[in-house]
Amino acid sequence: MYNPTVARLTYRAVLGRRRAAILFVLPAVLLAIAVAVRSFNGVDDRIAADVLGGFAIAAMVPLIGVIAGTGSIGPEIDDGSIVYLLAKPVKRSEIIFTKLIVAIAVTMAFSAIPTFIAGLILNGNGQQVAIAYTVAALVASIAYSAMFLLLGTVSRNAVVIGLIYALLWETLFGSVVPGARTLSVQQWSLALAERIAGEGLIGSDVGLPLALALLAGVTVAATWYAGQKLRVLKLAGDE
Template sequence: MSNLYDPTVARLTFRALLGRKRGLILTALPALLLLVAVLVRVLVGADDQLTAELLGGFALSAMVPLIGVIAGTGAIGPEIDDGSVVYLLAKPLKRSTIILTKLYVAVGVTVAFSAVPTLLAGFVLNGNSQQLAVAYAVAAAVGSLAYSALFLLLGVVTRHAVVIGLVYALVWEAVVGNIIAGALTLSVQQWSLAVAQEIGGEGLITSEVGLTLAVILLAVVTVGGTWWAGQKLRTLTLAGEQ
């Protein structure tokens, strides 16, 4: 287990991600989702269609990837940018341990600030009718895993990780995917929707990707992104960082 997780690295990463500025940003989107859910329930009442549209259109397509960008890139990117990673790399730790620990933290933060609020919002909106709350919460959780690995990798390989992550989340998945045929196949959001579709919301949740392919692609991005991040971190030499 010591090769897979380091509590000191985890504590420092949590502290960096939940600092004042990032903490406020991480809290804003879930708070907005819950506020809208309460208002919709009070003004409109329980509505399965509206619940699916809000959880799919806001929570899964916007909130989850944006929080993934913040947590994934923020887990290591700032340390590389300001050079403080040199102190971490000087410790007697395997670089795979550093990457895995930061991935665990990024996933935990993303799930806590996206999947949990999605579940709560679903219960507020329609009391989990047609398993919509659970379906979208599970989709948000599996999406969190893939987004965290993908954006953690970006944080290691480029100083422009946040910009690239935002372009992917807000342009590729939200815009390009709806214009170019087949583009949604390369969408974490669609892979997550395939999982949600399997769980519930018959007729209300649809994905452009089949469940089997979605699971395979989620696994490839998560495992492949984590492995690649570890390999790239190994190429960072202490001399080159100073």
């Protein structure tokens, strides 16, 4: 199912100069915020949780997911170069699976690792805050990667739509609007973080069993549908 050649091409596309610059900016901002907050406020578990929840999980992870997920296939479809890959004797489900793995790996690397480091800076992992939010970033990375990979296969405006979703739904509505919170990947991932961290530091509107089911369901459904869309994508001259 995993194709090393497809993976190498996908890593090259996702980590191109322009996208790589954006990928590094968001973690750098998080670490700068963590250093500044620690300098002015000292060690405070509540503030650490607020910073990691308010910026890392609510904003950084979905935005990186947009960049990695759409970037793993969207540009190839936009410029037509996907036809060269589809012409090879490689199953289209294998292409989607490989690109998903690459998107997940990139999203995790640029979101979970900085989240853990920022947590250590903020409060030295007191009350398991750093680990809790790192786990949340890891599981959210999987769902976001699948969602935005699918978006890249169905729309030429995948990046714009993904950014609107990440900034409006996950960052704004998913954080403050009660009804929307239950349909937010952010809240599903926080349900797991809530179980790990000290009592009262992290909250989620979704119970853990339901959150895990929704995370798995969205990931599987998005990956399957992306495979279906790629399967019916016709090459030039196909009839």
